[in-house]
Amino acid sequence: MTPLPAKQDMKERILETADRLFYLRGIRAVGVDTVAAEIGISKRTLYNHFPSKDALIAAYLQRRFKMPPLSDKSPAAQILGTFDSLERRFGSANFRGCPFVNAVAELGEDRGVRRIAVAFKESRRIWFRDLLTQLDVADADGIATQLALLVDGSIAQNLVRDDPTMARAAKAAARVLLANAGTTEDQPTKRDRSTRGARARPTTSARKSH
């Protein structure tokens, strides 16, 4: 059937298929037999490349650990562009939420899964933080966390609602957060030009609450 098993990429083919099935149908919902059958190989071959399903799961998550590539666009464009690519992915029929969050939800007690998921979340936060630093944002760390919340929030919402406009809402919020982030030169107080950001008057009683 398949003209060339091509030797070396057998492992990659297994990973590709496992990725697709695990992600779309859920990890616990897909057995190793299903993965093997989907490729058209024997279960034995799969176990010749991965010692256990746990190993396959770990490799699947590692493979998903891809950060956005370096870009020459402006930091702000890259940050806001994140939400545009999110919206694109939301529109695809193959979108099923964040694979790391899903994996933790499915296999909560598993220590290794948690480790990979945490590393991924943190690396994206750092990605935001570095771009914010380039923008001379004062609290780059804090804003980066907030942006990460918007990303994961829109992903979770879209998982259940299947409404790609969630990405646009997140982008709008991100813009506000960016526009209201102080720059490092702000530190010595003072200097207040006229209010710029679209509308910037506090809602009557939204000043202090807790």
Place this chain on the structure above:
Amino acid sequence: MTPLPAKQDMKERILETADRLFYLRGIRAVGVDTVAAEIGISKRTLYNHFPSKDALIAAYLQRRFKMPPLSDKSPAAQILGTFDSLERRFGSANFRGCPFVNAVAELGEDRGVRRIAVAFKESRRIWFRDLLTQLDVADADGIATQLALLVDGSIAQNLVRDDPTMARAAKAAARVLLANAGTTEDQPTKRDRSTRGARARPTTSARKSH
């Protein structure tokens, strides 16, 4: 052993236990035998109260469908207070993310589960929106969505990171979004008092990107 089975609340005891186990360990990870054993009843009794595990799952999610109670606190205080109670729940050892998101992640294809999850998410968004309307926020609908993103984002982040300060970050972001939300009286343009919101100068290149 148990002095009084009390007849009628057998069903409730089953639900209580199923809730705890499903939520903490995952739905697929907990069998009906486990639920029955945990209560000390026979599997047969469980099936006398619920026709199938699917029915038990549905009842579990329905039971989780609780909205925050009516309050006499100011709308802004209620909105921001949401993130305080989130932080409290994050700190608890029994926190394991959003049961609805987790259920959809685990049982994606299931139509009924999705319906309940969507209804829950939407009802919380509406809760936000009504409070925002009381604050005369112009785009109450949009801001409500953004707040919902922050809630679900902090929940997802906390699920994998186990870091309750995520709630504080979400609250900070929510404050900024609130402070920058226009009121309905803003509509006819004009009227700009001095800039109030903490710091409100746009980051150098964060004005436009896409």
Place this chain on the structure above:
DNA sequence: CCTTGATTACACCGACCTGTGTAATTAACA
């Protein structure tokens, strides 16, 4: 006392799961 209904213990079914053992087959390479 007797009836009624809930609960129990327990075996059992068929399906699916991860993982292994084994002998035969294939293909590359010397």
Place this chain on the structure above:
DNA sequence: TGTTAATTACACAGGTCGGTGTAATCAAGG
């Protein structure tokens, strides 16, 4: 050609799962 390594088909072990069937037990109310 012979050697080696990968892959195949297939059976099987041991476990868990959702769900049912059945006969015995228990408790309450008439």
